[in-house]
Amino acid sequence: MHRVLHAFADPFAFRQALPDIWSGFLINVHMMVIAEALVLVLALLIAIVRGLPGRGAKPFRGLAILYTDFFRGTPLTIVAYACILGLPGLGYSFLKNASSEALGVIALTIVYTAYVTEVYRAGIESVHGSQRMAARSLGLSYMQALRYVVLPQAIRRVIPPLLNDFIGLQKDTAIIGAIGVTEAAAQGTNFANSYFNYTGYFVGAVFFVYLTIPLARFTDHIIRERESRERAAMV
Amino acid sequence: MSFVSLEGVTKRFGDLEVLRHVDLDVNEHNVVCLIGASGSGKSTLLRCVNLLERVDEGTIVVDGQTITNGKVDVNALRRKIGIVFQAYNLFPHMTVLQNVSLGPRKVRGLERERARRTAMDLLRRIGLEDKADEYPDRLSGGQQQRVAIARALAMDPKLLLLDEITSALDPQLVSEVLNLVRSLTEVGMTMIIATHEMSFAREVSDKVCFLDAGVICEQGPPDQIFSSPNEPRTREFLKRIIEAGRM
Numbered sequence: 404m405h406r407v408l409h410a411f412a413d414p415f416a417f418r419q420a421l422p423d424i425w426s427g428f429l430i431n432v433h434m435m436v437i438a439e440a441l442v443l444v445l446a447l448l449i450a451i452v453r454g455l456p457g458r459g460a461k462p463f464r465g466l467a468i469l470y471t472d473f474f475r476g477t478p479l480t481i482v483a484y485a486c487i488l489g490l491p492g493l494g495y496s497f498l499k500n501a502s503s504e505a506l507g508v509i510a511l512t513i514v515y516t517a518y519v520t521e522v523y524r525a526g527i528e529s530v531h532g533s534q535r536m537a538a539r540s541l542g543l544s545y546m547q548a549l550r551y552v553v554l555p556q557a558i559r560r561v562i563p564p565l566l567n568d569f570i571g572l573q574k575d576t577a578i579i580g581a582i583g584v585t586e587a588a589a590q591g592t593n594f595a596n597s598y599f600n601y602t603g604y605f606v607g608a609v610f611f612v613y614l615t616i617p618l619a620r621f622t623d624h625i626i627r628e629r630e631s632r633e634r635a636a637m638v
Numbered sequence: 639m640s641f642v643s644l645e646g647v648t649k650r651f652g653d654l655e656v657l658r659h660v661d662l663d664v665n666e667h668n669v670v671c672l673i674g675a676s677g678s679g680k681s682t683l684l685r686c687v688n689l690l691e692r693v694d695e696g697t698i699v700v701d702g703q704t705i706t707n708g709k710v711d712v713n714a715l716r717r718k719i720g721i722v723f724q725a726y727n728l729f730p731h732m733t734v735l736q737n738v739s740l741g742p743r744k745v746r747g748l749e750r751e752r753a754r755r756t757a758m759d760l761l762r763r764i765g766l767e768d769k770a771d772e773y774p775d776r777l778s779g780g781q782q783q784r785v786a787i788a789r790a791l792a793m794d795p796k797l798l799l800l801d802e803i804t805s806a807l808d809p810q811l812v813s814e815v816l817n818l819v820r821s822l823t824e825v826g827m828t829m830i831i832a833t834h835e836m837s838f839a840r841e842v843s844d845k846v847c848f849l850d851a852g853v854i855c856e857q858g859p860p861d862q863i864f865s866s867p868n869e870p871r872t873r874e875f876l877k878r879i880i881e882a883g884r885m
Contacts, residue, residue: 537727540688541741541793542717551740555731 409600416602420594424606427590431576432614434504434586438511438576439569445516450523451549467520474517479510479575486510487582504586507579515572522564526557566622570615577607587611639702641666641828642687642797647696649682649852656682658852659696664797664845667826671839671860674849674875680832681724683849684799687830688719701796717745720790721799724806726782728774734761734785735770741793760788764818780811784818791822798822800831836876836885840864848872 452460453467474482487506490498498506530553538548580589587607594603640663649657657679664670672680685691687698689705689712698706705715728737738757742748748756761767764784766777774782783803790798800819804812816838822829823842833839839846840860847857848869856869864885867873879885 533723533725533727534729536690537723537729538740540690540716540719540721541789542713542745543741544713547744551744552729556729559731 411601412605413600413602416594416598416600417606419598420591420603420606423590423594424587424603424610427580427585427587428607428610430504430584430586431573431580431611434508434511434576434579434584435569435573438508438515438572441508441512442515442519442572443565445512446519447523447554449516449520450527453520453524454527456545471517471520474514475521477514479514479578480581482514483507483510483579483582486513487579503583504579507576507582507584510579511572511575515568515575518568518571519565522561522568523557525564526561527553529560530556563622563626566618566625570618573614573618574611577611640664641668641701642830643699644683644687645697645699647683647686647693647698649679649686649691650694656852657686657693660852660854662847662854662857664828664830666828668844669823669827669829669831669842670845670847671843672830672832672847672849673834673836673839674855678849679852680849681801684721684801684830684832687797687799688716688721690721713745717793718796719799720793720795720797721801722783722786722790722803724802726774726779726786726806728782728786728789730774733771733773734766734777737774737785738789738792741789745793757788757792760792761785764788778811779807780814783807783811783815787815787818787822796828798827798829800829800833802832802834804833804835834884836864836879848875850875 449467449470452463453471455464486509487503490506490509491501534552534556535548538552539545543551576586577588580586580592585593587610588604591601591603591607595601642662642664644660644662647657647660647662648655660679660683662670662683672683674680682691686693687700689710693706696706697704700715701718703710703715728734729740732740735754735757738760739748739753742753742756743750746753758767758770761770764787766781766784766788769777769781769785774785777785787803803819804815807815812835816835819829819831819838820842831839831843843860845857846860846863848855848863848867848871850871856863856867856872863872864876867876876885
């Protein structure tokens with residue numbers, strides 16, 4: 404036990420590792436915030452495309468399905484390697500000069516957009532058809548009905564699963580560290596290589612947990628609040 | 639010249655014919671009531687008139703415009719036809735005021751303040767101005783249905799379709815909704831009403847249609863339909879209604 408503590412949670416090493424891990428962790432937070440913002444928007448667009456009615460939209464629906472099926476099934480590690488190692492070689496100057504961090508954000512966005520598209524879609528489908536019908540019968544167009552009636556209800560319902568996916572995204576920023584971005588986990592490895600002590604990982608873990616616990620509690624809070632409101636509405 | 643005219647309208651869901659060669663004329667400022675058992679096609683008929691359902695055969699003309707040829711602007715058509723549903727279908731994430739002013743703002747293009755005034759006028763008319771900032775789930779069924787009627791009226795429709803709007807209500811809440819509909823007949827609103835409220839149908843309608851298995855079995859003035867129906871099936875239906883104590 405003593406040896407375990409010494410190797411992974413040594414108080415002296417903890418203090419020593421803190422500054423480097425912290426500066427690495429800021430990169431995690433940075434990647435996370437940008438990726439989350441991109442995912443929120445792109446996933447919504449793809450979910451909308453997937454729900455478009457009519458024969459004309461069929462190829463677009465097909466593309467959206469192909470995208471979500473493919474990237475939900477592909478490990479992030481593979482996508483991250485492909486982006487960070489492969490994209491710069493495509494010959495586009497903006498990709499050639501992109502930092503590994505930016506390429507990592509692209510990988511995270513590609514994969515998590517696929518997950519979050521499904522979350523949005525479940526939300527959209529959970530809104531009863533009679534709501535859309537009521538909106539359309541007022542003369543609202545398909546897109547207006549979606550925007551003012553269906554999506555506000557759908558998004559409210561999927562906030563808890565969305566937040567869950569974002570907790571996952573936060574943690575997966577560490578995978579990018581394995582491929583050349585000196586974020587918290589990679590800083591932990593640097594520390595271990597220099598001092599033969601793994602406390603740096605523990606420091607990184609503490610940061611991640613500090614970030615996710617409030618988010619997890621917030622999610623619980625939203626779910627509880629909704630349940631009590633729904634129970635009140637049933638009385 | 640009738641305001642709404644159905645000719646040979648047939649609607650199928652798969653193999654099931656829910657409407658068969660329906661002919662119906664509704665004059666401007668008239669009220670037509672559709673009666674008949676559940677599943678006889680009343681709701682489907684209403685939904686065909688505002689193109690929530692597409693007809694398989696036949697033509698429907700509304701306000702001089704043929705709407706069944708696939709060339710009509712559906713949104714423009716629905717703008718002048720209001721519909722109220724059995725289950726109210728209010729938007730739960732919006733306040734009463736927002737429910738009523740959504741159409742005027744986004745479809746009629748009124749600016750926020752004017753849409754608000756129009757909506758408040760309507761809420762005053764239905765006696766619910768004090769509920770303007772409440773959400774629908776805080777209202778009784780009768781109040782919700784009155785708001786749904788106000789939401790339809792806010793579009794200033796030329797035709798109103800009422801689809802069994804009292805069927806989901808507790809008995810003591812029915813009259814407040816029917817009183818509101820009655821007040822609409824007095825101002826000359828053209829309406830097609832699917833209903834199980836026979837006394838009300840007899841009182842307000844200019845014409846009553848009895849539907850049976852997707853066919854308009856008999857239509858005529860209310861006194862004739864309710865007092866001396868010609869068709870045996872109409873007689874049978876009314877007999878059962880009376881036996882059930884519903885008239």
